[in-house]
Amino acid sequence: MSRLAIDADYISEILKQLLDIPSPTGYTDPVVRFVSTELEKLGLDVEMTRRGAIRAIRPGRKQQGARAIVSHLDTLGAQVKALKENGRLAVVPIGHWSARFAEGARATVFAEKGGYRGTILPLKASGHTYNDQVDKMPVGWDYVEMRVDALARDAADLEKLRIDVGDIVAIDPQPEFLDNGFIVSRHLDNKAGVAVMLAALKALQDEDTDTPVDIHWLFTIAEEVGVGASSILTSDIASMVTVDNGTTAPGQNSAEFGVTIAMADQTGPFDYHLTKKLVELCRTNDIRFQKDVFRYYRSDSASAIEAGADVRTALITFGVDASHGYERIHMHALRSLAELVTAYVSSPVAIKRDFEETADAKGFTRQPTEDAKQRLSPKAANKLLDS
Known part of the structure; x- marks a missing residue:
């Protein structure tokens, strides 16, 4: 089965809608409802866990040996640590991101009565007051605070607003979709991955594509805090491909174009055979790709394996510049990823033994162990000697 045509306009529109829904870890109900509705529009029945993780199964010819595609709905954010006597909020991060990117961010704190708008500022934010001390402020969460856009002169006023310790703070994404295909926004990790999955599913539904499993x-x-796919896989799933962001930076091989296939992250190598299959699918379907290794990175794949899931895992990514900050991606990568997903889910199952949870050694996979030998035809060898 060749790759399917992907509706880039759908990717763009659904991504805009996703970015418009605040969803820091711990405050994901609205985005869960949105994605559930979209899946139903695409013709699938939706199952949700108690906390809101989503499973929607598209039937194939066989139930066992099922394949899973996964992305996470939650994003980075912040949480109220204390009500300060100056009427501002001390905040701590949700997920791992630098306070350098929090400075100047517009945000919403979700209090008991509803949301209040505000700005995260350095403790010394006025050059007219602090002169060059503004530039000498250290970077860190202890050196920023949230100014709430309401009457809040002191901690007592904050209490009257029913703002309290533990309230969730959502950071504005501030997206820009440029005519040249670049997209700049916070939280592209991993709302762009969600958009890729939905676009791939739409292509499969539009073409009424048959899949082997x-x-x-x-x-x-809750991927941003390390929980991820730890409790959503069922026993009939044999392999899982995670769609997430790859980091484009000096020393990395990721790119903002095509598919970046992760060979390993901080938890170790991804499955040899599943990753090899994805590479071959890119080659046979003329999908631009590159490989990379991420040293300071984990995803839904890591949480599933650490939770004890016996599944083959792989990670395919769209290259992101300035990950966990003001991120930038390109539509080419999103479209390429969706194409790869369609090619993968419709491809034949190579490892039939994976239909069972356990089996004997018959049909078990093999990895090359012999030394590679360069073989030349006699004609080529003679030509080389004569040169």
């Missing part, structure tokens, strides 16, 4: 479309709600 069931495909589980999974959306998790």
Whole structure:
């Protein structure tokens, strides 16, 4: 089965809608409802866990040996640590991101009565007051505070607003979709991955594509804090491909164009055979790709394996510049990823033994162990000697 045509306009529109929904880890109900509705529009029945992780199964010819595609709905954010006597909020991060990117961010704190708008500022934010001390402020969460856009002169006023310790703070994404295909925004990790999955599913539905096994479309709600796909996989899933961001930076091989296939992250190598299959699918379907290794990175794949899931895992990514900051991606990568997903889920199952959870050694996979030998035809060898 060749790759399917992907509706780039749909990717763009659904991504805009996703970015418009605040969803820091711990405050994901609205985005869960949105994605559930979209899956139903695309013709799938939706199952949700108690906390809101989503599973939607697209039936294939066989139930066992199912394949899963997963992205996470939650994003980075912040949380109220204390009500300060100057009427501002001390905040701590949700997920791992630098306070350098929090400075100047517009945000919403979700209090008991509803949301209040505000700005995260350095403790010394006025050059007219502090002169060059503004530039000498250290970077860190202890050196920023949230100014709430309401009457809040002191901690007592904040209490009257029913703002309290533990309230969730959502950071504005401030997206820009440029005519040249670049997209700049916070939280592209991983709302762009969600958009890729939905676009791939739409292509499969539009073409009424048959798949050899069931495909589980999974959306998790706590990946940014390490929980991810730890409790959403069922026993009939044999392999899982995670769609997330790859980091484009000096020393990395990721790119903002095509698919970046992760060979390993901080938890170790991804499955040899599943990753090899994805590379071959890119080659046979003329999908631009590159490989990379991420040293300071983990994803839904890591959380699933650490939770004890016996599944083959792989990670395919769209290259992101300035990950966990003001991120930038390109539509080419999103379209390429969606194409790869369609090619993968419709491709034949190579490892039939994976239909069972356990089996004997018959049909078990093999990895090359012999030394590679360069073989030349006699004609080529003679030509080389004569040169």
